[in-house]
Amino acid sequence: MWFEWISRPIVKEGVTYAIVHDITEKKKAEEELILQKEKAEKYLDLAGNIIVALNRKGEITLLNKKGYEILGYKEGTLIGKNWFDVCLPKKMVKQVKTVFASLMTGKGKFVEDYENPVLTSGGKERLISWHNTLLEGVPEKVRGVLSSGEDITEIRKLNEELEQRVKKRTAQLQKSYEELKTLDELKSNFLIITSHELKTPITPLMIQAQMLARGDLGPLTEKQKQGAQIIHKNMERLTRLINDILDVSKISSKVLKLQLKKKNINDRISEVISEKKPQADEKGVKINFVRGDLPEIKVDDFRFQQVMVNLLDNAVKFTPAGGKISVKAVGKEDHVLVSVADTGRGIKKANMEKLFNPFFQAKPSYIEKYRGGTGLGLAIVRGIVRQHGGKIWVKSIFGKGATFYFTLPINPPKGAENLNNTDTTETKEKKDKVQVKGKIPIKKGVK
Numbered sequence: 289m290w291f292e293w294i295s296r297p298i299v300k301e302g303v304t305y306a307i308v309h310d311i312t313e314k315k316k317a318e319e320e321l322i323l324q325k326e327k328a329e330k331y332l333d334l335a336g337n338i339i340v341a342l343n344r345k346g347e348i349t350l351l352n353k354k355g356y357e358i359l360g361y362k363e364g365t366l367i368g369k370n371w372f373d374v375c376l377p378k379k380m381v382k383q384v385k386t387v388f389a390s391l392m393t394g395k396g397k398f399v400e401d402y403e404n405p406v407l408t409s410g411g412k413e414r415l416i417s418w419h420n421t422l423l424e425g426v427p428e429k430v431r432g433v434l435s436s437g438e439d440i441t442e443i444r445k446l447n448e449e450l451e452q453r454v455k456k457r458t459a460q461l462q463k464s465y466e467e468l469k470t471l472d473e474l475k476s477n478f479l480i481i482t483s484h485e486l487k488t489p490i491t492p493l494m495i496q497a498q499m500l501a502r503g504d505l506g507p508l509t510e511k512q513k514q515g516a517q518i519i520h521k522n523m524e525r526l527t528r529l530i531n532d533i534l535d536v537s538k539i540s541s542k543v544l545k546l547q548l549k550k551k552n553i554n555d556r557i558s559e560v561i562s563e564k565k566p567q568a569d570e571k572g573v574k575i576n577f578v579r580g581d582l583p584e585i586k587v588d589d590f591r592f593q594q595v596m597v598n599l600l601d602n603a604v605k606f607t608p609a610g611g612k613i614s615v616k617a618v619g620k621e622d623h624v625l626v627s628v629a630d631t632g633r634g635i636k637k638a639n640m641e642k643l644f645n646p647f648f649q650a651k652p653s654y655i656e657k658y659r660g661g662t663g664l665g666l667a668i669v670r671g672i673v674r675q676h677g678g679k680i681w682v683k684s685i686f687g688k689g690a691t692f693y694f695t696l697p698i699n700p701p702k703g704a705e706n707l708n709n710t711d712t713t714e715t716k717e718k719k720d721k722v723q724v725k726g727k728i729p730i731k732k733g734v735k
């Protein structure tokens with residue numbers, strides 16, 4: 289129990305009067321208050337941020353342990369000191385004081401979050417991210433400000449270093465990319481030009497070999513005839529290879545242009561199938577075609593034929609005797625969908641996407657024999673279909689056949705077409721050659 293005594297001796301009467309108050313409750317409340325204050329101070333000291341309170345004059349009324357630690361002063365020594373004079377870099381004191389003064393009179397615009405440096409006792413600057421609250425909150429009665437600040441000096445430094453490193457790496461990558469692009473362009477240009485130049489002497493050679501084999505240049509012995517036929521066959525292979533390399537190069541350097549004409553592709557598909565039939569018959573593979581109710585579409589006739597020849601060529605090549613190939617054309621709202629399905633060896637899931645990359649050929653299994661080719665067919669097919677604005681994909685169960693699908697829109701996108709439609713394929717190729725970037729010297733007239 290706590291009591292408060294107020295006593296007064298009255299000399300005249302020779303007595304002392306005393307008033308006694310029971311102040312136990314008041315005392316308890318005081319002790320509780322002190323406890324709460326100590327607790328609050330401990331919490332503030334535990335905080336990982338600076339916590340500082342300033343009065344209207346900018347004097348420090350509270351600063352926690354972390355604050356002293358960051359600023360480099362002994363605990364308790366800054367109370368009553370002017371925050372701006374002691375703890376801010378000299379260059380900004382005047383300006384910040386002005387802003388603070390207008391805030392305290394309720395005029396300035398209060399900013400809750402900002403970044404500012406502080407000055408340590410050792411004269412070093414540390415960057416602090418501040419979060420502020422006005423004490424009291426009512427502008428007329430602003431009594432000061434309470435701020436919590438996080439030392440972001442190291443993080444900022446790290447961020448800047450990181451940014452620098454990212455910038456440097458990006459520049460290096462960009463440089464490598466440019467170099468690779470130039471090399472790739474050079475490679476494509478080289479291939480386009482070389483294959484063009486190779487085609488020139490091969491054409492007369494082919495004709496001569498054919499004439500020789502047919503006996504047009506005079507009678508040959510059986511052996512000589514066979515020799516001439518072998519030369520002619522290999523010339524054909526070489527021409528095909530050169531044409532394929534030329535097409536793939538054009539596709540990869542985006543110079544392939546189409547000559548579009550409105551067409552119903554049913555007839556075109558039938559023609560290609562008829563051309564492929566002898567080869568399929570010889571192998572014992574049947575080809576079936578379901579003609580669709582098709583709209584006319586704008587298509588490059590020569591390139592469309594190339595797509596069908598390649599897909600059928602593959603289907604025949606990878607389907608064993610007794611197998612079946614089904615070709616279907618279906619008319620859709622704004623495009624046609626063509627599919628070529630076979631009952632051949634099928635494709636492993638892992639190879640499905642790779643098939644369309646130039647030079648990719650799935651390894652034949654040990655019972656299969658190598659089937660020739662260079663792995664360029666599907667890359668060319670995809671390039672042509674895409675240039676028309678269509679899509680191509682494949683579905684297959686390994687060992688049970690494959691189905692290749694492609695779409696062609698009724699109206700290909702702008703830019704797909706070679707606007708000079710009177711060009712023949714040959715002159716078109718020459719035009720493409722002119723568009724080739726880079727400076728590889730062209731040696732003319734190898735005959």
Ligand SMILES: Nc1ncnc2c1ncn2[C@@H]1O[C@H](COP(=O)(O)OP(=O)(O)OP(=O)(O)O)[C@@H](O)[C@H]1O
Pocket residue numbers: 532598602603606630632633634635643648649650651660661662663664665666667689690
């Ligand atoms: N219908 C199919 N069934 C199974 N595998 C196929 C089929 N079509 C293509 N492939 C696989 O995809 C590969 C790539 O086909 P692509 O037509 O590009 O080249 P290729 O036929 O090997 O040679 P090229 O077409 O240049 O003469 C083939 O080697 C084969 O492994």
Ligand SMILES: [Mg+2]
Pocket residue numbers: 598601602661664665666
């Ligand atoms: Mg092929």
